[in-house]
Each structure stands twice: as structure tokens, then as C-alpha cells.
Amino acid sequence: MDLTPWEKVKLARMPIRPTGLDYIEWIFKGFVELHGDRLYSEDRAIVGGLAFFDDIPVTIIAQQKGRNTKENIARNFSMPHPEGYRKALRLMKQAEKFSRPVICFIDTPGAFCGIGAEERGQGEAIATNLAEMMMLRTPIISVVISEGGSGGALALGVADKVYMLEHAIYSILSPEGFASILYKDSTKAESAANDMKLTAQDLYKFGVIDNIIPEPLGGAHNDFEFVTGKVRDVISSDLKELMSLSIDEMLESRYKKFRNM
Amino acid sequence: MSRNLFKAKQYATSKVYRSRPQELKGSEEEKPNVPQGIMTKCSGCGNVIYTKLLMKNYKMCECGFYFKVSANERLAMILDENTFVEIDPQLTTRDPLNFPGYGDKLIKTQTQTGLVDGLVTGKGLIFGLPTYIGVMDASFFMGSMGTAIGEKLARMFEKATEEHLPVIVYTASGGARMQEGIFSLMQMVKVSAAVAKHSEAGLLYITVLTNPTTGGVTASFAMLGDIILAEPGALIGFAGPRVIEQTIGQKLPEGFQRSEFLLEHGFVDKIVTRDKQKDTIGLLIKLHYKEEERIVWT
Ligand SMILES: [Zn+2]
DSSP, rough: OOOHHHHHHHHHTTTOOOOOOHHHHHHHEEEEEOOOOOSOOTTHHHHHEEEEEEEEEEEEEEEEEOHHHHHHHHHHGGOOHHHHHHHHHHHHHHHHTTTTTTTEEEESOOOOSSSSHTTTOOOOHHHHHHHHHHHOSSSSEEEEEEEEEOOOHHOOOOOOOEEEEEEEEEEEEEEEHHHHHHOOOOOGGGHHHHHHHHHHHHHHHTTSSSSSEEOOOOOOOGGHHHHHHHHHHHHHHHHHHHHOEEEHHHHHHHHHHHHTT | HHHHHHHSSOTTTTTTEEEEEEHHGGGOOOOOOOSSEEEEEOOOOEEEEEEEHHTTTTTBOOTOOOOOOOOHHHHHHOOOOOOOEEEETOOOOOTTOOOOTTTHHHHHHHHHSOOSSEEEEEEEEETTTEEEEEEEOTTTTGOOOOHHHHHHHHHHHHHHHHHHHEEEEHHHHHEEEEEHHHHHHHHHHHHHHHHHHHTTTTOOEEEEEEEEEOHHHTTTGGGGSSSSEOTTTTOOOSOOOHHHHHHSSOOOTTTBBBHHHHTTTTSSSSSSOHHHHHHHHHHHEEEEHOOOOOOOOO
């Protein structure tokens, strides 16, 4: 069953779709959540912590949507403030120190737009993550599980391997925002979604992502065991591959990967 | 006669050009402020200014209004005369999404502006010291960043790293080039990566943020300078003010996201008026200059 880009946008945003914490719970063992950026505050739109993947200690960073309205308000609908990105970076630098691989789950409509976010340097926070992740001396794997919105997603997306779930989307802006800027009409989001080329299939074809992780018929929520099994396989084989490279080789190929886009 | 009258009230050399965010507010509406003809009207104060004098005065009005500056004008203001050597002047986008109507619009804009895309890069001298320099030009697709800009910046940083030279980038951008979609987003990584390598080599990178610097440019190379300068009153932010107002449903405070606001919040090192930029950048380069790393300048 082939979904249209707009159907994928709607599916990717469905509240029933598994969230970052669901993946953490199903794929890893002994998760210890770590909070705060040590600079300003804790941002609950991003969950971070440590866990075992099989017997390998890893650092996990996940953008977290709520499963209901109350949770969504607490999670700010998975739209991080600068402190969320700074917490992510703190944990990544910690991962580098202890030679732990970093696994990121991306699911955000975008970085939050607001007064506080601007006052505290949303642009600076994202920019710093892009540069630091490029140089981070430990493997990074990122998976776009549902919505990959703009720079807010990219700030967790500079990785040795980048994946998207079959029905996930990843784009420069929401189709609504895109339509309102380019067509001066936010109701043209459906046709914007077609023009934008935001599906996993498009991005794989472009070489922007390394591979597509299949979902069961109807989407990830219909058979979560199937999806987490696939994600687990990908992480397992990538870690083997990346950990067999020297760090300099790995960084060189990380650089080349994005340099060629 | 009217010309003399006019001259009399113009440009005393000792004027202090303070920023006045209230009066600069209209400037983001993209009114054409490019001086044409003998006289130019200032959209800050409404005064009519003798164009030659305006050019001499770095395109600043005495009321504090900053006229838009093209990439070429900017290079003339910063570099020693006749030292600029452009790199990749013809590099253009390959329209990676094959986006409806984009190809035609590109050709039209190229013809209208005489630019190939919204950034000029190259090498030149500042007070005799060599540097790479990139200048964005907001008259091309509002300075939005697509693959051409990303590629030119990455190449410039790579060359500068090889040749052990500093890099100066003047930013002016409405954000991402929408028509290049995900590729536009990926330029943020590509350029940040090249900046990171240049930085790792111990080399100096200075950004000068000009009106407007927003979106993906702010969230990548604009904010990665070792030293971040800004022009007075420039709009600088991640999200645009209208998007924020729509999101939070309230009016933004006066001066929000202006250079002075960023300085206050610790995101800009120094605000420098246009007439002082060459002196300041020249001094900063001198402060980082290492004789033993000097390469032969041809
Ligand atoms: Zn004026």
C-alpha cells in the first residue's frame, strides 16, 4: 500500500505512533535518565540517558512527544528549547569521554519558536551541535522515527548513519509553514508535501539517509515488536561496523557524507 | 541651489551613528533602498540624500538607518583596493528537487541582480594581511541558503584551512532556500563541518551579522565564529518575528532580536558601525596573525 506524501505527514503525526521512550524501553536495558544542561534548566522535550544495547553501554538521546495532551504540554510537543540541545550536547560529550556510542531518536515538529528560545540562543545551540557532532570522537547513529522538522531535527541528525522509518518525514519546514511562505497559503500544505520531497523514500533516493527501516502495514503502532526488531538489527550491525573503524577513519567518512550533499 | 542647501545639513564627519531600533523597524519589509540616481530617499527618516555622499558614508544615514549593501559594495568597504580574487564565481544550484518554477525564477533573478547566487566568496587583503572572505547578498532570493551557497562556503573554508588563512563571513539571510528543501537543510551541516575543521586547525573565523540574519544561517555558520560582530540594529534570530508572534499569540517587545538585544544576552561579541568595520576586522586579524604561517601571496 503506497501512501501519498500528505498521508505520510498525517501518519507521522498520529498520537498513537510510538514515541522515543517506547523505543528506549523496547530496545535497550537498564535505562538511566539524566537531566539538565547544567547551564539553565531541564528540557523535557528531549530525553537523554544511558543504557545497555545488548552488552554495550550507549548514550541515548530522544526527542519526546507526549502520548496525550497533558504529556504533550509537559514535553512542549517535542519542540526543544536551546537547553534541550545543550543537554543533548552535554551527554554526547560525556559519551565521547567514556567511548560510548550515541543513539539519537528524532521526532520533532521543529525547534521551539518563542521569546525565551530566542533570548537563550536557539540558533547558537543548534549551530554548536552541528559543529560538535561532526567532530565527536565516538560513533553516532540517528533514526528519524516520525517527524524530522527542520534545524530542530538536524541538531540531533549529524551522524555516521542516518535512518528513517518507512513512514517518517524529514524536511526543511512543516508543509504548512512551507505553503504559507512559498504559496502564501497555509491550506496548500498537501500540495506542498508533494513538492517538498519529504518522505523516507525521497530522501533515500537523494542519498540524504543511509537506509529506510520498514514498518508493518498501517504503520509502526500496528506491530511495534516488528519495528523495534528492525531498529535493533540496524543498530547492531552499524555498531559492529563503526567500532571496527579507527576514529579518524570514521570522522573522515562522517565529514565526506555531509560534504557531498 | 537646492543641492547646496541640502549639502549644508548633510554628513558632518563627527556624527555618531547610534542604532535606533524603532526607526529601523521598517527595514525588514524589504523596501528597495538601493541608491539610484543622484538623490536617494532614506526610509528611516524620509530625508533625501545626495547618493555620492551616501556611498562615501558607507551607506549609513545620519538618522541611524543602514541602507542595504550589495556584496561588491561590501567587499570594497572591507578589502584593500584591487586585492579581491573571487573563487567559484559561476557556481550555481543544480535545482536538486527539480522544484516547479524554480529554474525559471533563478534565471530571472540572476538577470535582474547580476548575481549567480546570494553569496560572493574569495580572497583579498585587509591592511596588507591575506584573508578569505564571503559576503552574502540579500537581494538574491532574500539571501536564502541553498546548495550553491553551502558549496561555496564549504570550499572557501577548505581552501582557508589548507592555506592557513582566516575567514570572514558577512551574513544576510532570510533563512533556507525553500525550493531546495532537504538539501538546503543539509547545507547547515556541510558548512558547519567545514567551519569545525578550519577551527580545529587553529584558524580564525569572524562573522559579521547584518540585517537580516535568520533561520538556518543563524543556526549554523553565523553563530560559529570565534568572534561574532554585528551591525547596529540588525535583525538576528532563529525564528522570524512574525512566526514567533503567530506561535505565542502576543506582540514582541521593542528591540527584540536586534543586535543590541543579542549583545545584551551574550550572543554577540561586539556591535561595530560600518565605518569602523575594516579597522576592527583588520585589528582582529593582526591579533591572530602568525608570521611563521605566512604563505606567499600572489
Ligand atoms: Zn535617514
